[in-house]
Amino acid sequence: MAGLTPENLARARETVALYPQPRSALIPLCHQAQAQEGWLTPDAISQIAELVGVSAAEVRGTASFYDMLHLEPVGKFLIGVCTNISCMLGGAYELLAHAEDRLGIRCGQTTADGTFTLEEMECLAGCDGPTCVAVNYRYFPNQDESTFDTLVDDLAAGRLDGDVPCHGTVSRVDRTVTLMAQRDEVLAERAASDRARSERQAAKEAKG
């Protein structure tokens, strides 16, 4: 069971330092930990708890509220099929059934080789071209049974590796760039905005 790597731990500490209250960093740290392992390992949860000063139960409780934070291992590719109204009318349930047959798993399960996890998802905002499918939170709208099969083949063969982020990565920015914000810059910006606010307040009071 893996916790955060030394690099990610250092990064997590930087993230915590960005917030006035350490516990505000709880969810960002969950994303970072998930980007590493694809899911929130119990070790990572304990580490996050220590970093932000809450108990492991509180981290787990918070993370469990969100569908996009995983507390169980997920496959390399997390395939989500939208089943909300537009996609449903466009055949989402049929596609989901097909996906289950194609991957040999039920919705919510992971293939034995750990490659695919299949999930049902809420609206992915691809309503103009149902059915919308997401792979590791990258969108592939307008899917039918045959395009879905092609998608799965491409994924399995690694042909989409450039397009689809590694599993567990929720943030698109995170995939391409490292953490850009510098603590001193953030603090300077915060100080500037505090100053501006107090000036506005003073001006308002002086006025009336």
Next chain:
Amino acid sequence: MPVSVNESGIPSEDTVTITVNGKQIAAAKGEMIISATDRAGVNVPRFCYHPRMKPVGMCRMCLVEVSGPRGMSLQPACYLPVADGMEVVTDSEKVRKAQDGVLEFLLVNHPLDCPVCDKGGECPLQDQTLAYGPGESRFVEEKRHWAKPIELSDLVLLDRERCIQCARCTRFASEIAGDPLIDFFSRGDSTEVAIAPGEKFTSYFSGNTVQICPVGALTATPYRFAARPWDLEQVESTCTSCATGCRVVVQSSSNQVIRYLGVDSDPVNQSWLCDKGRFDFEAHRAGSRVTVPMVREGGELVECTWAEALRKAAEGIGRAMEVASDPSSAVGVIGGARLANEDAYAWAKLVKSVIGTDSVDADLGDGLPADAVLGLPKATIDEVCSAPLVLVMTPDLRELAPILFLRLKAAAQSGRTKVIELTSVGTALGRYATETLVYRPGEAASLVAALFADSDPKPLAAGMEIPPIAGVAASDVARTRALLAGFSSAVAVVGRPSLAESTEATVAAVAALSAARPETRYLTVHRRGNLHGALDAGLAPGILPGRVTLEGGRSTFAAESGWGRVPASTGMSTHEILRSAAQGSLGALILLGADPVVDFPDHESEKALSGGAFVVAVTAHLCESARRADVVLPAAMYAERGGTTTNFEGRVTTLGKKVTPPGQAWEDWAIAAELATALGSDLGFTSFDDIAAERTRLVPLFRHFTPHIWNAPSTRDGVLLPLATAPVGLTGAPRALDPVATPGIGSLPHHAVRPPSPSPLFAGTGTTGPSGAVASPGAVRFSRPASPPDLPAPDAYSLRLVAPYRLYDCGTHVVGSAHLAALAPVGTVRVNHYDLDRLGASTGDTLRAVSPGGSHQVVVEVDDEVQRGTAVMGFNLAVAEGSVSARSLIDLSAPVTDIRLEAHR
């Protein structure tokens, strides 16, 4: 200061008026509607609301109609503060429909397993469904199913199907206990209360979640399937597992104690209990219980009749009295903190008058001297928790007095009280303290002196760095000194921080504080249940009942109308008694519920019982010391006898008697009376009332304190002695009862009846001590030592030993309660990694500890919370095979104990 109080007990300037169901009632500004309606006797159903916790408005059961800018609307009564002129309707058709609907939703997934549920019969969900619910279910679908029950800890089990997600338990854990080890997991209809994998809900307060669960979701392993609520009988009592004096109800079934529940006593425990107090009733039925008198014959303890046991005991004590000129050097008595106040008085009379020895001590070398407990100006828990600044010099209060810890934690978190903690090892309170200064064990006095000095610490010579004081950095001292200087009055909580240092160190610290700030008031904390009551009764050398010295009380007690005689001179303390017994110069030793062989912090304590003294053990359990006694007299335990008890504030509350003592066990006062008869005397006591009557007559402290007073509904939360005036009337408005706050004791007579506060009759904080207004002549006074004890200079190779209490130790109550015994930690020596690295050792290694008590094996553990140069080992814990407990290392005759760890060869 008197505050003008109206009929509802609210200061008038903070009052608003609201209309509830057409009737005008007064409410306090800022309070929630539900507490105003409760006070007015209007019941609003509720689940999540608990009067001792912050509201969350989660369950929606308390919806009422409230007037607003857009007319009447449904609002949660627990979450909306009152406003002047607000109109509230709790019984309209709309409200009833809302209640009906909320209950229907709550019952959607709630199993209908009431007949097999422990909560059935005292269940708020069951009761409120009957009162406000739909009556019939429209739900025909499959309910959700979970594996059940699951273990949250060794004490608490969770049945998730029954949970209604009121968040009482999770809020208690994070808000009140500060142990957020349980939390809601997941969302929507799959929400469950859960722990993190691999963790347990290991909180000293976990049992409270079971107490406040409004359904049968949380159950306690010791009570599971043990009884049905309608079979339970109950009596209100005071917990004596520690000296906090929490109010409880004792519930029994078939003459067996089955359960304790916390009573909402405003000045003390505010409805909470610690797990030790809640679950140690299993010790009543422990295999070690003594139920028949025993005498030693041919080296073995054999059962006998009371008559024979008393005769043998009287013979042994009589022989000891005959050979010595002064009974104080012939007979020693140890213990008494287990007794009720009335028992203690009877024993004091037997010991000091009939036997005539003054060598009696209720303190087993673990508290403060009697003159400090009785003679320092007192502060109550409420006064400590409302003071702007509190100086805490105690062991870890969460281990020693868990509910006092909760009260102080709440005060610190509210921002009302700044806590300054002086300690030698990290404590649970440290998280909430404004300042925590970690000093070298035994050197508190010099730290206190520096904190109250006229100027900041100075360097030895210009340009040099300022040396630390007692191991505390000079800058920390200066900062705290500045903080202290800003407060004119101070309240201090003091206790013996470590059993590996003598009382001298603590007394010196208190003396330094009292010299610098004479107006300081003190809450002296000790562990043993009724130690204060035993001292009040005179079970200590040099004092007589009523907090007076031997000299001060002589005229009263030595008179014919008193006891007839009192000892001529001050006798020995426990330590001296044990030493004298070990040397063979003590003739007889009486153990009053004391187990000095394992429970006295000195490496030589074991020898005391093999020095040839005749030993009588008056005990409920066959403890290690009782096993070596010549006569064992079985005594009744808690809940098997009545009377009163005194907590460390000096607050006197009642003890409830619910079950009969097992076998032939007697109440302690009866044993004293019969033993006096066997010794050819008569104590003159045939009942509790006799004792109370004599005490009221002879002891000014107990004047007016009759059973009539202590059994009155308005003194349920206890009284502080002496009563300021004669009782003029015993009034007290019954507090509106919240049947859902603590399910199971809703029907308790006088439950949560609070005297009008502050009660004019019992105002004040006692009148003893140097600053007491009417301290009687001859009162015990705190005696300041001439100078602090001389400590050995810190030596680079030695570690100064700290032996703190642990809540779960090897005491008879924990060992006798199977569920608690499993939780007791194993005793290891915890040191900083720096000190272990020097020896090339690591956690789990066995090292040789060279101590005043000899060279012994101990298991070590790295703990960087421990300062360098310090070693911490909990007192009276089980240890690994071949190693020794902390007691074997401690030398109580030295001010501190230094040990040296050596690699094993």
